Amino acid sequence: MTSSSEFAKVYDPAQVEAPLYAHWRDQGYFQPADGDAPHFTVVLPPPNVTGRLHMGHALTATIEDTLVRWHRMRGHRALWLPGTDHAGIATQVMVERQLAKEGKTRQGVGREAFLDKVWEWKEEHGGIIDEQHERLGASLDWSRYRFTMDEVSSRAVREAFVRLHEQGLIYRDYRLINWDHGSQTALSDLEVEHTETDGKLWHIAYPVADSETGERLTVATTRPETMLGDTAVAVHPDDERYQHLIGEHIELPLTGRKIPIIADDILVKMGFGTGAVKVTPAHDPNDFATGKRHDLELIQVIGFDNEFIEPAPAKYVGLTVQAARKAVLADLEAAGLLVETKDHKLSIGRSQRSGVIVEPLPSTQWFVKVGPLAEKALAAVEQGDTVIYPQHRTADYYRWMENIRDWCISRQLWWGHRIPAWHCESCGAITVAREDPSACSECGGADIHQDEDVLDTWFSSGLWPLTTLGWPAEDNELPRFYSTSLMETGWDILFFWVARMMMFGLHFTGEVPFKTIFLHSMVLGEDKRKMSKTKGNVVDPVSLIDTYGTDALRFYLCTMAGQDAGIVFSKARVEGYRNFCNKLWNAARFASMKLDGLELERWRAEILDDPATGLERLSTADRWILGRALALAEDFAQKLGDWRLDLAAHAAYQFVWHELCDWYLELSKRRLSADADPAERHATQGTLATVFDLVLRVLHPMIPFITETIWQRLPRPAGSGDSLMLAAWPCAPEAGAGEGDARTLAGPVAQVGALLADARVVEAGHDIERLIAVVTNHRMLKAESKVSPAQPVDVVVRTDDAAVAASLARVAESAQFVGRMKSLTILGADDQLPKACSVAVVGGVEIGLPLEGLVDLDEERKRLGKEVAKKEKALGGLEKKLGNEKFVAKAPPEVVAKERERLVALKDSLAKQRALLERISQ
C-alpha cells in the first residue's frame, strides 16, 4: 500500500481508517489461510438486518476482532463469519409503517407484493450495521456473508424442520400461547418482557348454586374481566373450610352459567387469599393446565384483537379488555358481589416488539419439543465440551436448560421462513416435505395449500453456526471450521441464541457449535442504567468513532471486557485512550525522525544473531527496553489467553507511556542525535526500531488502524510481510517451541528466553530502576525546594554499598542527561553529603541537592521531620508485626524474610534521615 513517511503532529484517525480498512479487505486479508494449522473460528452473533450498531455490538465485535486478529498473527487459520438476521417482526413492522404512510396495509397489497416490498426495503436500508462493523475495523470474512433468508439458510431451515418433524420433535398443538395483538402473532416465552406493576387484587363473591343459606364463595383475582370465561372454581382438597362445597356448583355472576367447584392441590395454595380460586382455562396458563387435569370446558371470551367475543354475554362483546374490566367491576359492584379491592403488585408481560400487553390465548401452533435437545446441550457443558466464561454463568445456563418449556415456533407473519407443511383440503392430513409437494402424502389429493405461518426468526438463527459454514450442502466447510472456537456475546442473551445454537448444533452434527462461550457484561449509560431511547442515555459507538477514532473506542472496550458487573460508560476514559493513541503516534513520529541511516538487517545480524558480543554494543537503556518489550509480549499473550483483555490492555498502556515514552525515548535522545558516536547511534537506532516493531505487533489486535499505519512507516525486518495484520505475533511459545531460556518467538526477536535471562539484561533492569529513582527524587526535591525546573543543579548521591555505587556509575551520565542536572557526583561509604543539602533516601541511596543559598533550611527541616515521622510510624508497625511470635511462627518463611528485609531497609533509611536532620539542625 502507499505509505507516507510523513507524520502529522497529531494523529488523525479519520484520515487513515477507511482507506486502510478497504485495503485490508480488498487484499483478501480477512480470509482464512489455507493449510492445516489449527483454526480459530468465530461466528458473529447475527445482528438484525434492520439494526444499528449499539455499544453491545461494539463490545462483541471488539473482543472478537481482537482475539481473531491475535490468532491470525499467531499463524492460525482465523475465520470470522459475518451476516445478518432477517428479524421477522421488526422488519415487517418497519415496512408496514412505510406502507401506512402511503395509506396502505399489508393485507391490502397482498402477501406476494408485500414480500417484494420487504426485500426491496432490505436491499435499500438493510445492512447498515455491516458498514458500521467495518468502521470498527472488524476483520470479518465478507466473502462468506450469510443472511438468514438467503438460499443456504432457507435450505437449512427446511432440512432442519423436516428432520425434527420426522423425529417427532416438531408437532402441532392447540394450547395457550403468548398472543401479541399489536403484531397479530404468537410469541415465544422469551419474547415476552415482564415488568413489575402496581395493580389491584379484587375479591369477588360467587354465589353457591342452590344454597339454602345463601352461601357465597369469595375468590381473589387480578383480572376480574376474565371471570366471564370461568369454567370452575377451585379449592384445596385439604381445606376444611370448603370440604362441603367440593362437587357443588357456583352460579357464575353476569353470565347465567353454572360452573363446578373442584378440588385441586396444584393450583390452589391454601394460605393465599381466600383459598378459593377462579379457573379460566382459556386465559391463564395455570388454569389451562388445571382445565386439562379436570377436563374442564374451555371458554374463550377474549379474541385475537384484544376485544371480548362471544360466548361472553352480549353487553361485553366488542369491548376491549380494559373497557370490559371496568364494565365487569361496575356490574359486580352493583350486584353487591365486589367485596374488597386491595393494592397488589403484579408482573405484566409485554411484547418485546410491539409493547402491547401479551394475552395468553388458546390457539393451534407449531412447537419444538425441546426436552431431548436441551438434555444434550446440558450434557455438553457438564462434560466440558463447551466451556462458559465467566464460569459462574454456567449455573444460569443449567437452570434455564433444566426448566425449558416447549418452544412455540410459528408466527402469524409474512416475513420469514414459511412453514414447510401442506394441509390437505380433502382428508385434512398434513404433509411436511423438503421439496414443495404437489399432492397430499396421505390421500394423494391435489387440493393442498401451504401453512400460512412462518417460523420464529430464532429458528434460523439457531442454525447460524451451521449455515454460515454452508450446511446442509454436501461441500460445506464444517470439516475445516467446526466446532467453532468461540461464541462471544452479552450474558443477557445467553438464552436467545447461545442456547438455541447449542441445541441445534449438537442435534444436527453431534458436535458442539462452539468450544468456548465468553459472556460479557452490559454496557450501561453514564447514569448507570441500561441504555434505552426513552431514558435518553444511549451512547452511539459510531459517533464516538467520529470523535475519538476507532482505536480509542476499541481500546476502551478492551479495558472493560473483564467487567463482571455492568460497564458504566465513561466518555472521559475513551478520551484518555484517544490521548494514548496520540502518544503512541508521537513516539513513532519521534522515532521516524531519528532513524535515518539505520541498516536494520545489519543491526539484526550484529546484535540479535550474536547476542554474546551484540548485547555489549547496546546501551544499558537499550538492553533494558528490549527486555521489557519482550516481557510485555509474553505477558500480553498470557493475559489474552486468560480472557483478561483488560489487564493486557493495561499492561501495554503502562509500557508504552511510562516505560517507552517517559524513560526510554528520553534516555535514547543523546545517542540518537546526529552528532553521537555513529556505532552507538546505530545500536540504539536498531533497538528503537525493534522495540517499536514489537510493541506494534503486540497492540495490533486491539488497535489495528494506528499500529498498521505506524508499522508501514517505520523500518521492519525483511520478510515481515506486507501488512502488520499478517505479521507474526511475538508469541508465547507453542508446544515444542522451547521452554525457559530456550524459548523462541516468531517475531522480530527470536531468542526471547535467552535474552530475558541474560545477566546483562537483568543488570540493565536494576540499573535503570536505580536511575529512575535518582532522577525522580531529585525532581521531587527541586519541586519541594521551589527551585525552577529550568535551573540545572548539582546532584550528589551517596551509598555505602559498592555494588550500588557501581550501578549508579553505569547510569550517571544518562541520569544527568534526562534529569537535566548540572552535575552528578557519586559518593561512597567514606564520604558525607554537603551540609546545606536537601535530601531524600531511597533504596539505600541518599540523594542530595546541595543548594547553597537556595535551600531554606527551616523548610528542609520541616520536610525531613515529616518524612522521619512517617517512617517511624511504619517502623513501629513493622516491629510490632515481627515481634509477634505467632506471625514469625506461622507465616511462610519467605514472607517473614521479606518483612525483615523491609525492616532493615527502613531502619537504615531512617537512621540516615535522622542524621541528616541533625546535621542541618546544628
Added chain:
RNA sequence: GGGCGCGUAACUCAGUGGUAGAGUGCCACCUUCACACGGUGGAAGUCACAGGUUCAAGUCCUGUCGCGCCCA
C-alpha cells in the same frame, strides 16, 4: 418472589490472603528541539456497614444496607 453479580480516591475502573493502585479530574509549576490529546511534582481512601475465620482480610465466611442484570 428466585438466581447471579457488584459496592475500592470526586468520576470510571484494576487489585488471584502478605507495604492500597491506574486513568480521568483537581492543585502548583513548565512555550525542555515526538506529543499541551504534552511534561514535572503534589493533594486526595473508615476498601458500603456489622460480625467471624486467620499470625495477617480490600481479598475468605455470615449477616445487613445499597445498586445492577437475568429469570418468574
